[in-house]
Amino acid sequence: MGNACLITEIQRFAINDGPGFRTNVFLKGCPLKCAWCHNPETIDAKAQIYWKKRLCVQCGACMEACPTEAIQPPIDPVLAQSEGVDYYKIDLARCNHSMQCAAVCPYGALEITGKLLTVKEILDEVESDLPFYKNSGGGMTLSGGEPTAHPDFAEKLLAGAKARGLHTCLDTNGYCSWEVLEKLLAYTDIVLFDLKHTDPEKHKQWTGVDNALIMKNLARLTQTGVEIWVRIPVVPGFNDSIEDHKAAVEFLNGLPGKIRRVDLLPYHNWCQDKYGWLGLDWPLGRVEAMEPSLLEIPKEFYEMSGLKTTIGGSGFEEAN
């Protein structure tokens, strides 16, 4: 490993993940299990199958192709597509990830998420938007999943990008050893650092891990001089109270070094289809997307304390 990695998506023309027009590279695999995760397909480090029931006509071709009899027999497509019906195409317990079903599906209803790509393949695609980067101060953003969970590959990719003269952002949850972070910093122009909660208990409850390492890493990062954008996913019931914001502001202002800005990212549930495609239940998905304007008041609060703050994290806040 190290030269290739599972990638869920290379998203060109991204405008909210670092300055300018960017290409986001999403690595698969993440040590955190955030309840609100917007990219559930990036959590598991293995390739997975999407079943898009809206496209499925229940032809049964997948069932015949499956070597482990992990495919449910066809039912009436209308029934399968109706709300609240407990029918998922794949018996995940039996599935051995042969991906035969996706290979034969003529309707695009079964699709593999997670494609093994090499550093060169990724960078060739990233580089094709060079004219956009040039005019906007953009570049590549390495995201996930969690890039630091693939330290060797992440290093090679970032180093390769720098060697091609590309601007780089590292989008991280900060849950890794300092050595890994330090290694990647050598090839990183901006760190997009997720801050989820300052309270250890709540953090653990909603993400599955403690936040001590994360907060320690952020503090240490501010002493390196690297440009840091702190990103706070604001999730209803988790970190959207005024006390939560107050604690975050206090923590950020108490850091030993400077951060460039804070991006408040309003929670949304537009990814609920993806959970469905993976055969996962997503309790939080039933919470409606947050109206971005609700963050105007918290934003003012951050700004009053001297932190430059945006809602949504646009890469075009500052004239380029």
Next chain:
Amino acid sequence: MVAEPAQDQSVQELEDKQEWWWVAEKKRSKRLDYLRKSVWKKGALGGNYAPGIKLDLECATLFTDMWKFWKYDPIMMRRAKAIAHVLDNKTIFITDHSQLVGYFGSLPNTIMWRVDGASMVNEEAYNEPGIMPEPENESLQKVAELNDYWAGQTAVDKVARILDPEDAVKFLSGAIGWGAPSSAYGYSGKDYEYLFAGRRGFEDIIEEINAAVENAEDKTVGVPGPEILDIYDRLQNWDAMILVLEAGIRHARRYARLARTMAENMETDEKRREELLKIAETCERVPARAPRNLQESLQYDHFIQIFARTEAHEGAWPARPDYYHGPYYDKDVNVDKTLTKEEALDLVGEFMIRAYEVGGFAPRWAREGLQGITGTWVWTLGGVNKDGSDACNDLTVAFLQAARLVRVSNPTFGFRWHPKVKDEVLRECFECIRHGLGYPSMRNDPLLIQNAMHWHGHPLEEARTWVHQACMSPCPTTKHGVQPMRMASATANCAKMVEYALHNGYDHVVGMQMGPETGDAAKFHDFEELFQAWVKQMEWLTSLLVRTVNLGRYKDPEFFGRPFLSGMSERSVESGLDVVSPVGDRGNCWVTAFTWVENIDSLAAVKKLVFDDKKYTMEQLLSALKANWDGYEEMRLDFVNNAPKWGNDDDYVDDIMLRCLRETARHSRVMKCPSGNSWPILPENVSGNIHYASIVGALPNGRRCGDALYDGGISPGPGLDKKGPSAVLKSCGKIDHVSDGRAFLLNQRLSPTQLAGEKGYQLWKAYIRTWADLGLDHVQFNMVSDETLRAAQKDPEKYSEVIVRVAGYSAHFVDISRKTQDNIIQRTVQGI
């Protein structure tokens, strides 16, 4: 005409909600508000005229009466007298609050009827329900009489009689193209350099004609010889020009008298009385003599447009108002300070409304192709001066501001972008786009100047004067550069090229052999054989259309003739030739290439799935196509999803685009126009993607007969641009926008939330800079959210002012057919 706005909402609230049509209502002056709301919409709603719109019988009758009377005159003279008779006798009116006058019908709610254009259009007029003036029976009788008289002697009838019979049948089948090979329908460029830069009024032109006549008459009384023989025709032409120019001056003076009479005898409001006297003074001055101020300059321009449209049905409006009227704006507002900025904005806004008001009767197929509008009035703004310096001025900004106040869907603007455009002007363009107008479209000025030089040999300085001849095509406004007659009637339904290449030239939709027999596709061994068949079909199809239009152009002085337009042309004033004569004109021709990208995606799909992967045989494919994919759904999806598609920055398919364009560009140089210049292609669609939906058969890109075709010249298929806007631009940037064709239309959908505020502008600016770096010549933005459009479909009244872009022009969303609406919504939201 519009639903009740929420009166209690502030401008700020409305801006936040992006309800731009109500913002405009709150921001514009009382005068503009009245003029905007009282204007009659002439554009057809989903093919149907709005209630109250009537056919103009007065002008048609006046024209025909005098035409009949002078039946022994040469055609130019006969037409001049008929036009003069219309201008001298038709009903004129002055709208309340207006400062500009002139309409080409006889009442504000009438649509002009080009009675001498085409019998088949006349028949349609007779059969169009709801447009006959009351009493309907009498009107129908009158129309029938006029139709009887004109049957067989209209311009198009005359051309049709001399076409090659086989060409004629195929041309008129409607399968491979549309258009009328006559200047009776089309559009004319104006020699603005001669008129405005040259500061000439009609009297100055008449003086120049008289001098030319005197000079010519010296020869006709001189030594006999062949060289003097054609002077007799020219003398007739010159006389005809003078006759109609004088009628124009008289016509304006009728308005002057009317305005003065109203001011002196009827008007009680002191301020309005002054305005009427100003109108009188203006119409006494122009068009007789050159304008002295902004009002006169705009009025002069408007008269020229009205007179040209009294002479022929014009479907476009080539103009560059900021450039030619800018000096007067500067003088009035900045130097003399006789006008405030607000007063100037009123004039500019009304100038746009007066153009919006213009509409002529068009047959149903044309109305469906131009939904919501009566033509494509794309006005040109920005650009460079003849010396290459930035030509943007204060009037450029005023036009962009006025557009947001009057919010008309016609005229729209094409902005000539270049690296020297100032940020403040670019911001005004952006504001128009952000306000959901759908215009200006951005045009890459340095590239298009090169393009005009490359294809038609315009000298650099002339190329720099270019205006949009119709939606897209750059044409200079100079003596030899002006295009006096639409040479784009060669409008090709290009999807037929690949269809015929697959079916040995046979058209299964119309049921006849159309193209050449290029071989049974089932027997093709490799992609090259298919591609060579495509090349032959492309050559055949474009050649047929071009032959037809060339003949129309060559015979136009004999079959139609344009005395007024000739008087507007330095070339004609000097030579005495009818302006539509090809002599001394550089042609400026182009083949409008509708439904072009289907060729690329179809060829790529066959190459990939039949010849490379060998997943299907050609026989299987042909059977599926003949069955319109019915019973082959899984295979069809394979062709949709698993073959490379244009617009994803994928060389596999992008290379096929380049090959197709380059073969066509090569053939463009083989085909010549009557003045010997080339016929490059210009991929765009207007609404042809809907019109041709049921005419184009099933294709290997997975499209079924009846499905809407792709909506833009080089825009990817809806939903098929899977890699987002940057990949679309990258694909398009592989095309050489100078030598691969004339111009290339690209639609981009914008999402309003992301363009809000300063960051929205910064994003758009970076996008535009990249667009320019990649060497694209055109991009236009559709700036309405899906939600808005869905809501507009459900509740049209409430959203009657929403404007969207539909390939090459803007239209009010609720005016266009459900099918087009769905098509727009289906376009990938690009997230920029």
